[in-house]
Amino acid sequence: MSTTRDNPRTRPAKAPLSRAAVVTAALALVDEIGFAAVTMRRVAQALDTGPASLYVYVSDRDELMAQVYDLALAEVELPGPADGDWRARLESLVGRAVGVLAGHDDLAMVALTGVQTGTNALRLTEEMLRLLREGGIDDAHCAWAADLLDQHVISSALERAGWLRDQRRQEATEQAMILKAERELDSVIEALPPAEFPTLHALRGSLTTTGDSDARAEWKLRVIIDGLLGGAGA
Amino acid sequence: MSTTRDNPRTRPAKAPLSRAAVVTAALALVDEIGFAAVTMRRVAQALDTGPASLYVYVSDRDELMAQVYDLALAEVELPGPADGDWRARLESLVGRAVGVLAGHDDLAMVALTGVQTGTNALRLTEEMLRLLREGGIDDAHCAWAADLLDQHVISSALERAGWLRDQRRQEATEQAMILKAERELDSVIEALPPAEFPTLHALRGSLTTTGDSDARAEWKLRVIIDGLLGGAGA
DNA sequence: CTACTTGACGAACGCTGTTCGTTACGATCA
DNA sequence: TGATCGTAACGAACAGCGTTCGTCAAGTAG
Numbered sequence: 001m002s003t004t005r006d007n008p009r010t011r012p013a014k015a016p017l018s019r020a021a022v023v024t025a026a027l028a029l030v031d032e033i034g035f036a037a038v039t040m041r042r043v044a045q046a047l048d049t050g051p052a053s054l055y056v057y058v059s060d061r062d063e064l065m066a067q068v069y070d071l072a073l074a075e076v077e078l079p080g081p082a083d084g085d086w087r088a089r090l091e092s093l094v095g096r097a098v099g100v101l102a103g104h105d106d107l108a109m110v111a112l113t114g115v116q117t118g119t120n121a122l123r124l125t126e127e128m129l130r131l132l133r134e135g136g137i138d139d140a141h142c143a144w145a146a147d148l149l150d151q152h153v154i155s156s157a158l159e160r161a162g163w164l165r166d167q168r169r170q171e172a173t174e175q176a177m178i179l180k181a182e183r184e185l186d187s188v189i190e191a192l193p194p195a196e197f198p199t200l201h202a203l204r205g206s207l208t209t210t211g212d213s214d215a216r217a218e219w220k221l222r223v224i225i226d227g228l229l230g231g232a233g234a
Numbered sequence: 235m236s237t238t239r240d241n242p243r244t245r246p247a248k249a250p251l252s253r254a255a256v257v258t259a260a261l262a263l264v265d266e267i268g269f270a271a272v273t274m275r276r277v278a279q280a281l282d283t284g285p286a287s288l289y290v291y292v293s294d295r296d297e298l299m300a301q302v303y304d305l306a307l308a309e310v311e312l313p314g315p316a317d318g319d320w321r322a323r324l325e326s327l328v329g330r331a332v333g334v335l336a337g338h339d340d341l342a343m344v345a346l347t348g349v350q351t352g353t354n355a356l357r358l359t360e361e362m363l364r365l366l367r368e369g370g371i372d373d374a375h376c377a378w379a380a381d382l383l384d385q386h387v388i389s390s391a392l393e394r395a396g397w398l399r400d401q402r403r404q405e406a407t408e409q410a411m412i413l414k415a416e417r418e419l420d421s422v423i424e425a426l427p428p429a430e431f432p433t434l435h436a437l438r439g440s441l442t443t444t445g446d447s448d449a450r451a452e453w454k455l456r457v458i459i460d461g462l463l464g465g466a467g468a
Numbered sequence: 469c470t471a472c473t474t475g476a477c478g479a480a481c482g483c484t485g486t487t488c489g490t491t492a493c494g495a496t497c498a
Numbered sequence: 499t500g501a502t503c504g505t506a507a508c509g510a511a512c513a514g515c516g517t518t519c520g521t522c523a524a525g526t527a528g
Contacts, residue, residue, distance in 0.1 A: 223461035224457065
């Protein structure tokens with residue numbers, strides 16, 4: 001009974017296990033199996049350990065996911081002078097943020113639980129505010145404008161992530177149903193009484209084309225900046 | 235053993251149990267204990283039955299919550315001619331939607347899982363599109379504009395719901411810490427190196443005043459509509 | 469060589485969404 | 499009236515979840 005475990009020796013090297021290792025493994029898992037499917041147990045399994053071990057470096061699942069969120073934001077490169085004037089740079093910054101977040105499934109959901117205070121989140125906010133000021137937005141409104149842009153980033157990232165997921169699922173099923181959800185919405189509208197929903201019927205065609213989520217996000221962003229420059233914003 | 239159960243008689247009347255009853259109970263529970271805390275078991279308990287019984291009327295927790303979401307939207311009254319021109323009406327409609335959703339904790343999260351096709355969601359979309367067209371927004375852009383406004387509604391509702399929840403918690407704790415999260419963000423910014431984050435430092439005051447979430451949501455809405463009228467929207 | 473701190477982790481708790489198989493009721497039909 | 503049958507109701511269970519506790523082993527300081 002004294003020499004019960006040879007585990008410590010049989011296990012070769014093992015991962016040193018650290019806060020960074022846990023967060024990195026969790027992010028990789030988000031990309032692999034999706035945000036909702038990432039559990040403490042699976043993260044532990046990926047690190048070849050038990051779930052309890054994670055709590056040395058992370059206090060909570062929520063805190064872990066907040067760290068993962070900030071790690072993902074590290075991928076966003078700040079636009080430089082080559083990207084043009086303040087407006088072009090702002091559009092570039094926002095576009096990159098949407099792209100990066102959408103590339104990690106529904107990870108952007110983390111940002112809905114409250115203001116993120118991670119290093120990278122603050123780095124992006126700093127640059128966003130700087131560009132807004134450079135564009136002449138009133139100091140008193142800059143915070144609100146950044147908030148509005150943040151909401152746009154998160155919403156668009158989630159929408160795009162969902163679209164990417166659907167597309168991957170359809171590739172996996174190898175079915176030519178093109179866009180099931182799209183057709184669904186179309187048929188729902190078609191079944192509506194035209195007398196009560198005339199506008200939905202009239203615009204049915206343009207409502208159900210969800211394909212170019214990129215162009216739509218860019219259009220929305222232009223609208224927002226236009227609004228900031230035009231009326232109450234400046 | 236033959237007269238084992240007098241249950242059917244001892245139980246006085248019992249709830250007839252129906253799809254509507256389940257959804258209504260779930261909505262009441264959302265208001266009482268919060269969106270995240272609503273489980274199938276608790277809904278069943280509120281109806282004095284077991285969790286398995288719910289699955290006769292509802293296929294899924296997600297489907298149940300989608301129904302609850304649409305039921306909540308029924309509270310939104312469409313603005314009438316007394317509310318002014320198309321723009322005033324649109325602002326009124328969006329404001330009411332935000333208010334109603336924010337009054338049901340994080341219920342707006344449901345709308346992040348995909349396009350909602352419930353009766354009331356469509357009712358609001360119809361009116362939104364109608365007003366946008368009346369305002370002269372190009373048909374090709376109306377769908378995108380409605381999407382943008384939807385994102386605003388959901389984001390603002392979630393933000394406001396979180397604020398209301400924090401406030402209720404602080405009332406419960408009877409503490410005068412005013413706004414813990416606010417102070418937290420303030421101290422986080424204060425601790426940042428000023429050389430790398432000059433704008434965050436400069437705007438620190440206006441960034442941390444989260445109090446008037448109403449005024450902020452209204453300002454954002456004005457910005458969006460201004461943007462729709464100004465540049466690429468019309 | 470001993471004492472102590474600290475990371476690692478097996479086991480367990482209470483909870484979750486959901487399914488299965490069995491009841492018992494109300495309506496239908498002979 | 500009496501038998502039949504579809505179906506709402508539900509007790510029990512399953513697999514999985516986040517998290518905590520107590521213990522074990524390894525490294526460090528004295």
